[in-house]
Amino acid sequence: MAVRRGVPKAGLSREKVLDAALDQIDAHGLPALSMRKLGAQLGVEAMSLYRHVPNKEALLDGLVDRVMETAFANLGEPAGDDWTSWLRTFAHSLRSALLAHPGVLPLVATRPVNSPDALRMSERWLAAMRAAGLPLGRALDVVNVIAMFTIGHTLAEVGQTPGHEGTEPDLDQRSGDLDPAEFPNLLEVIATRAGLDFDSRFAQAVDILITGYAGLTEVALDPGQQGAEGR
Amino acid sequence: MAVRRGVPKAGLSREKVLDAALDQIDAHGLPALSMRKLGAQLGVEAMSLYRHVPNKEALLDGLVDRVMETAFANLGEPAGDDWTSWLRTFAHSLRSALLAHPGVLPLVATRPVNSPDALRMSERWLAAMRAAGLPLGRALDVVNVIAMFTIGHTLAEVGQTPGHEGTEPDLDQRSGDLDPAEFPNLLEVIATRAGLDFDSRFAQAVDILITGYAGLTEVALDPGQQGAEGR
């Protein structure tokens, strides 16, 4: 049996390390995260962290898993057989989770999600969507496409340089540099803010994707069988 | 006038520095790029690079611009007034450009594109799409959504850890760990490879997005969401 020997001196643990790292990133941005500073925040030397995390890369992977798990946690089990509304919820829940920790987003975009929880979640979703009538391959396609789009969109939204706010789409800052004769449309965009609303743009694109895939599966089966999928 | 004074000793230039950096990243991955190694590859000390680039961040920005410019260069001017096919071409051209330099992709995803060329290109596209009948806001939406999706999809495609290949969707590597009773669908995915073809998935999703937006402009010349007013 696994006998519990030796007890923490400073109450450190993998979970606490991850929590602290997330705090640090939320507060000061991803580039400001170093093992020494992280240790300092926990009242501990940098090397002590290596008892709970094999290296910094693994720590970052852990952060990705953690953020993804919150996206799933707010989600629950897919209920009913209207997969289109599950997916919409999933997309928005994922975006919320990503926006809650913008500093981690580049990591999420860049490394695989390996957590067992995520695997279990994928399995359950695939099962549910098949049960709702989608072919396996198509089910995987929709989920992946929604996830990839959400990540791409949120990356653009959170904006560029990690650890730097810039709530405005940064086009504004150089609107002064733009020659009105050469860039009339860009200037009109800035002036009217047409097409600059991330919320509605995201919702609209997700709807388009979902109804598009729904249309695919309808036609592929016999017309009239699956019926209404609209919103 | 700009008088050319002082001539390079080792024939260095901003362009050559960017070229070398791109080579280095293509060959050994993004994390392996350091100013010292880059200098060494150019037969020069690290500090010499700072005569041509203000700092490493700016160098990375330059790489992003460069890759984006190749995407535009393979594209040409939008011709005719079928904006749907321009956009499809744009999406695939962007994906090719990104796939050509996978190591740069995390940078593209993470920092703004500031190059004047990109601005000019945006302006021209907006003008052309308006001329083809799209409201300004919608035109910007479609282009942005396509770009964001392409970046998100390609990020997932190129895979995770930068500087590491892994052509297989890395699910394979742990297929042995999966309990067939618990993960029947995931295992079927791995076995049949259903939904694992990046090329066709990307093409399909892009088509769905474009025809979705095309449908919007057809149907809704006035019942659009909040901002959709004609011109």
Added chain:
DNA sequence: GGACTCATGCTTACAGCGTAAGCACAACCT
């Protein structure tokens, strides 16, 4: 009790990083 095991956290040390500051030189202009 005493001995042993072992997880924990600290200390020290090293190689590598980005880059600030200042110097030496070569090419050009006047």
Added chain:
DNA sequence: AGGTTGTGCTTACGCTGTAAGCATGAGTCC
């Protein structure tokens, strides 16, 4: 010629991730 300027090198600083080894104290077993 003298001055100016662009170029590249040298040195140095503070920071990074982490390898290696040690001290401590809690827990188990005799």
